[in-house]
Amino acid sequence: MRCFIGIDLGSTTTKSVLMDENMKVLGRGITGSRSNYDIAAAVTKQEAKIGTRFTLFRDRLASNGKAQDAEHLIGDLERTFRLEQFLYMLSELESTCDGFVSGPRVVGKESIIREALDTVFKNLRAEAIGIYGPNAARKSDFFRDIAGSRYMALAEDVAKKADLNFDLLVNIYDKSINEIENRMSSDDDVSKWFVKALDRVLADGSTLNKENITSAMNDTLSIPLDETYVVGTGYGRVRLPFPKEHIRSEILCHGLGAHMMFPGTRTVLDIGGQDTKGIQVDENGIVENFQMNDRCAAGCGRYLGYIANEMNMGLHELGPMAMKANKVSRINSTCTVFAGAELRDRLSLGEKREDILAGLHRAIILRAMSILSRAGGIRDEFTFTGGVAKNEAAVRELNKLVEENYGKLKINIDPDSIYTGALGGATFAHRACN
Amino acid sequence: MGTQEIVAKCQAIFDDLNFTVAREWKAAKPGRKVIGFMPVYVPMELIHAANALPLGIMGGGDSMEVIHGDAYYQSYICRIPRSTIELGVTGRLDFVDMMLFPFVCDVIRNLSGIWKMMFPNVVSRFFDTPQNFDEKIGGTYYEHELLELKEAIEQATGNKITDESIRNSIKLYNENRKLIWSLYDLRAKEPWKFPTWELYLLMRAGLQLPVDEHNQMLKDYIAAAHAEDKPRRDNSRIVLNGSFCEQPPLNLIKSIEMAGCYVVDDDYVLINRFLTEDVPLEGDLLKNLSTTYLKHSVETSCKYVPKEEDKGKYLLNRISQCQAEGVIFAAPSFCDPALLDRPMLSHRVSENNIPSISFKYAENSGQMQPIREQAGTFADSIKLWS
Amino acid sequence: MSAEKEAVKDESMLLQKAMISRNYDAITSKHETGRKVVSTFVPGNLNELVMCFDMLNNLPEINAIQAGMRKLSGGYIMEAEKGGHSEDVCTYVKADIGQMARGNIAPNGKPFPDPDILLLSYTGCYTFMKWFELLREQYKCPTVMVHVPYQGDGHTTQNMRDYIVKQLKEEVIPTFERISGKKFDIDLLRELMTRSAKAEDDLVWVIETAKHKPSPIDAYFGAVYYVGPIFSAFRGTQEAVDYYKVLKKEIQYRIDNKMGPITPEGEMKEQKYRIVVEGPPNWTNYREFWKMFYDEGAVVVASSYSKVGGTYDMGFRHDPKNPLESLADYCLGCYTNRNLPTRVDILEKYINDYEADGLLTNSIKSCNSFSAGQLMMMREVEKRTGKPGAFIETDLVDPRYFSAANVKNRLESYFQMIEQKRRGVKSAA
Structure with missing residues (x-):
């Protein structure tokens, strides 16, 4: 079958999205960006194909009825795979x-x-x-x-x-x-894991007809997943082994990806590890204007990483702790270089960790608000993407500041927003052939 | 009134980013206008003579969140223009009838153009003081500039400026400068009685209060401070240099003193003592303002020093007049004037065996620990040396 | 540079190269020839006046650019920072001071002699004032200042003009007479200015050829060379007049044959994007930077940087009939001496007159005169023209501040956005 794949080579993770002829997303993949970008791209692509096989398998079972049992089986299968x-x-x-x-x-x-x-x-x-x-x-x-x-x-x-x-x-x-x-798993390996995993699941007993299931699996595995068109994007895109026409800037992909997720999107904010982007798109997802943080990376996702290290906490623990704050400390610098010093200074003055963290989250969002202001402000609907969009404390501050400065707007956050760029890439791949 | 009461009043004015005092002054009588100005020098006499309040705008300090202002500036530009734009965008300056952007540096110069585009309904004007100090050359030019400024103020305020009103204004500002210089002298003599952070708040209040009120406040404070007894500490005496435009946070000013330094001279809020002698009240008053600027004004980074041998002389003189033991060069980050001047000034200072340290700040600096440490070590080292 | 491929060069480029090296040779041999050397700046450069006294013109900005292109500036800057100069300030200044600290070697390999006089033409840049105060401290040589008031309200006044003329008459000329031992001859000044005006006419012709499609020139990377003689030590010389004759012929040939500009890698073929650029270029990675444009098919059709040494395309010419007043007007009109609303007007006009796709700002960390307010300017130009803007950040000669990946990323995003918008409009139509 014809497949259209977008690969987003980010500074910390590489993401991919695979869609079919009808622009339906079948699979997604993610892996750590390593020094070898080719491998990262290949691994994430394989992951997206694995996801695709699950989707195809699920569709096949569903068409045989017994959807609920099938869901249960697929849950087990994913784990076992x-x-x-x-x-x-x-x-x-x-x-x-x-x-x-x-x-x-x-x-x-x-x-x-x-x-x-x-x-x-x-x-x-x-x-x-x-x-x-x-x-x-x-x-x-x-x-x-x-x-x-x-x-x-x-x-x-x-x-x-x-x-x-x-x-x-x-x-x-x-x-x-x-x-x-730096090793790649082959399609054969993948098929073998599927078969072995299914055997293991079925051996545990299932109410479903084993023969049907096995044949559904065999059918699924026999479908060739052609890489009809692949588009690369992201910070490392120039290092992808792609011809130039297969490469799109991450701004364009992010704009289009956000449009695909929420077609009403007019303004996109993406806070990634290395940079923050404010993007304006029109009703077709075409980028009209964009601004990124200037050379100084203050206030990007990486900043939270430094803070987490400094506080000896996990990155995902920062948001919940900040949510416990009773007051928001005023943090005036989101400079990564001074983050540690400022933090220690404040702790030594007796400020509470949660209050400081709440202040840090606010500082990051303030910085993002400036970049958005630079890009022409925020329009309805407003879509927030990137790793920081998963952080509840950051989202809370964003909601507050957006309302204060631009009034009540529809704010969209997709839990899978880290795939926004790859989704835009896959859409570009699809457009290139249709 | 005790000093505490006066200082509390100043603090309230300083903290108020809505400029209520100035707003109320304007609203109190019809015909009153407000003209805002940035550092470092404008002839406030001409503003005052037009029945307008000269309102000194020194950025937004450390308590204001800047969102829109940051959208206009790259990370390598100082903070004062950002927070000033934020003051404008958030409507805090909506009662200001005219804005003056005097010559300090290219950032403030360009801000004058931004203001014209962003606030087309406000009369905005760049005010260029001469860098040629010959009366026949720079003087003639400056007199014309003052005349143009006078006419622009008249137009913006709708109030005629007469010779009589200028003379009256000069009189009040002569008194203001005299009081401020005497306060600076008093502090240099007995710095424990006149803490710098109090002095600073008094100076800041002067940027919002009508000059006659400020004069009275200065007199009251001097009298009250004399009457009070404050303990003398074994601090080192230092001159602070480089803070003539973007101001440090109040906490930083306090931190330097807490670390063991008596600040015996500084260049905060320089406008109120930019002229070092009285402006004569007889004859051509614009010419008098011009000549006093050319011949009797402080040396600071935004003024050219025509002779190499005179560079830094003013600082050296102040060090000896105030019997200072060291210099702290405290400049705002990315401040071209202060940072480009610093190597030359520090050469002069070290040639004269005067110790110095330097650091940078921003008006919203949050970390005082490094400042306290540096200033404290400096104060200790001075004591060990002497 | 040696590792890079030898760049393709036109005859005019070779000619200019020879002119520049002759000037460096003349400067470094001043002790043998007895000629005096004036150091001064590009904006407000009073070359005709300097020539009236048979003195040589040495421009520290150009020296810093030379050091940048030769990959020497990084070391010089660090040297200056070691000596107490802040990391926050202009890298032209630090490159100059660091170069002095390391023996002050000219591009011809010989040491620069100390200047006999510093002519502080204080035009459109605050840093100039401090730069020459700093040099004066080192050289202990006579220094004369011309204070050029800023066009705060977007126009010049008689008072400004009189002030400059008076400074020229009563301070600059007497000082030059004293240093050079030569009497001022106003007729010689007129004669030199006649030549200036001739070359200026030709320069304007050159710059405006970018209105052609395809453009035969790059009005930023290429124009840096085209403005060279007039912005530096050659305005008023016959050499400059001759240079422009040759240059015009080359460009006419390209127009006739529908050819694009000559890049270091040969003729630029496809022109997909016509861009107006605001701000100076980066010099340490100049060729790499240019390549990011021509590889994507982007040609610069107008730039503000090619107006820093005079806004000739807006009508100004040196006028032999009013020599001193005309020098004053020249200084007052330099690009960075104009207020922001005027700069916006100029850029807007460029977008329209040159039928450009948008405005790209190269924001320079060193140069607040250019940079402070550029984001506002960009927004205003976007609003007025409806054409998208983009913003990148580099520095003049600080290699630490040029991030190739970062710049390339933004440029590509920008060009692709223009392309996508264009297609969007077409498919909607």
């Missing part, structure tokens, strides 16, 4: 680690190291079932994050017991994970 994928990557990681047990630092210790690694991976595999168990919460969906944190914990323990230098194991892991991350 990730488990299979994880186990596969784990075995890849294990053999790669094994390959790195060499060199002058490990001479004479090879067998102890191999034994240690063996224990670590055995435990990891055993844990995997639980990690991907029903209702299990995962902090990240990226292999690097999940495997890495567990590997470190297990290896430290094993190293202590075996009287082995922990750094050696860390070193082996670091080398290996970089290699693994």
